Amino acid sequence: MTVAIYGSGGFGRELLPFAGPEPLFVSDDPAEIGTSVEGVRVVRLQDVGDRPIVIAIADGQIRRRLAARLQNTGQLISPTAIIGPGVEIGEGAILCAFTTVTASARIGRHFHANIYSYVAHDCVVGDFVTVGPRVGINGNTIVEDDVYIGTGAVLRHGTRDRPLRIGKGAVVGMGAVVTRDVPPGTTVVGNPARPMVHPPAALRAV
Known part of the structure; x- marks a missing residue:
């Protein structure tokens, strides 16, 4: 197509x-x-x-x-992408070369999976989520709408009873290792990932 x-x-x-x-x-x-x-x-x-x-x-x-302006939305999935059993992928999704969605995962609308990234089993990914190259989203993770996950970040697996949750609009920095829930609208960086701390305004002005 x-x-x-x-x-x-x-x-x-x-x-x-x-x-x-x-x-x-x-x-x-x-x-x-x-x-x-x-x-x-x-x-x-x-x-x-x-x-x-x-x-x-x-x-x-x-x-x-x-x-919101489109009348006819498609999907674009590389022939080298792997989509496992029980996976649902929303309209507008793009899966680049060598990406994987393993099993029983639900992917929302207009999702971007850049090269060599993966979403593992039993994950739920919301709408308009962007996943950078070589990102690893491990099993039983919930990624809410409008999240951006930077290149090389890794999200620890959750459990069926307590999935790891990345809140709406959060940003996960490049190379971050996320071991706990990220609140909505929060930017986290580092290993283990922690909320980014901005210096006081007086220091930023120096």
């Missing part, structure tokens, strides 16, 4: 090898309309026709706004 890719930046270009024959890029920038990127035409949303669209923009909030 050939798709149209909303966004011709780096991530959009990474999708071209498995976007089907004669894909399109979609842009809202008048300066880009009618040009080509890596040999792929850039068109307006209204010129896509009936082909399905995926959104190749990392910011989940921007994806959410753009998704």
